[in-house]
Amino acid sequence: MTSPDGTVLAYTREGEGPAVVLVGGGLDDGAENASLATALSRWFTVYNYARRGRGGSGDTQPYALEREVEDLATLIEAAGGTAHVHGVSSGGALALRAAAAGLPIDRLSVYEVPYAVGEAAAVGWREYVTQLDAALAMDDRDAALRLFMRLAGSGEDDITAAAGSPMWPGLLKIAHTLGYDAACLGDGTPPAAELARITQPTLVATGGVPDPHMSGLRPGYFDAAADAIAALVPNATRKVVAGQSHVADPATISVVLKDFFTG
Known part of the structure; x- marks a missing residue:
């Protein structure tokens, strides 16, 4: 439709x-x-x-x-x-x-x-959005994905493993939509x-x-x-x-x- x-x-x-x-x-x-x-x-x-x-x-x-x-x-x-x-x-x-x-x-x-909820979480969200916007402005989708995984609490070893997995290329195709999700959440x-x-x-x-x-x-x-x-x-x-x-x-x-x- x-x-x-x-x-x-x-x-x-x-x-x-x-x-x-x-x-x-x-x-x-x-x-x-x-x-x-x-x-x-x-x-x-x-x-x-x-x-x-x-x-x-x-x-x-x-x-x-x-x-x-x-x-x-x-x-x-x-x-x-x-x-x-x-x-x-x-x-x-x-x-x-x-x-x-x-x-x-x-x-x-x-x-x-x-x-x-809470000032610490709100500050963390604002920092993430600032870095995400910068990565997406350069169309650096790899960096955007890594930022998102860090925000979600993934460790660097988990992020490295994900980046080397077969799923990563598919995620890169839609990584720019992380900016759309950020818009849905506003100031967090x-x-x-x-x-x-x-x-x-x-x-x-x-x-x-x-x-x-x-x-x-x-x-x-x-x-x-x-x-x-x-x-x-x-x-x-x-x-x-x-x-x-x-x-x-x-x-x-x-x-x-x-x-x-x-x-």
């Missing part, structure tokens, strides 16, 4: 029932949510798309956060005019901003949105005024197990962000999904979403 600015958006549709749109996070071309889409398709018609600049989707320039919101609106329109929405990580930040902008979302779910802190405008029932979830690939983040990073979101969104429900880390098991999270979307 085509977004208002002419950007072609690649997507899959599975199942029958109420519409659900999945919004992927950083460095995801839609593949990460593919298994979740299949699991949810037992109960819903699930739309899983590649955000602009990723996978089979186009990348009309110049980029603006408003265009990503329009992309999501295009998916919702194709789904029948309204839909439930589930956003993961930075995709959750995009979903929250879309809901605050008034998109016709029935129920909203976000999982482990990486907002920075929860956007209080926007979150307060969200009227939909909103599930704010985290996993109960720290991700081993993010061991450099301070303990409770995602929980602190989720607590802040839940305190700001008027109709929010806070949930910890036991046994899950930053990339949740599709079978487990699909049941959580089914219960919430049909509640």
Whole structure:
């Protein structure tokens, strides 16, 4: 389908029932949510798309956060005019901003949105964005990926191993979209005024197990962000999904979403 600015958006549709749109996070071309889409398709018609600049989707320039919101609106329109929405990580930040902008979302779910809570975390985020902008201005995608992995808490040995792995060339192709994720997160802190405008029932979830690939983040990073979101969104429900880390098991999270979307 085509977004208002002419950007072609690649997507899959599975199942029958109420519409659900999945919004992927950083460095995801839609593949990460593919298994979740299949699991949810037992109960819903699930739309899983590649955000602009990723996978089979186009990348009309110049980029603006408003265009990503329009992309999501295009998916919702194709789904029948309204839909439930589930956003993961930075995709959750995009979903929250879309809901605050008034998109016709029935129920909203976000999982482990990486907002920075506390001055130390906010300073770290600002430093990352400054360095990321500089790397992307030179189209140094390798440096951008390494910055992102350091932000997530990866050690230098892990980064070196990743850079030498078969997955690295594919990540380099979409590394410029790290700037798009940074735009979704703004100054890194929860956007209080926007979150307060969200009227939909909103599930704010985290996993109960720290991700081993993010061991450099301070303990409770995602929980602190989720607590802040839940305190700001008027109709929010806070949930910890036991046994899950930053990339949740599709079978487990699909049941959580089914219960919430049909509640």
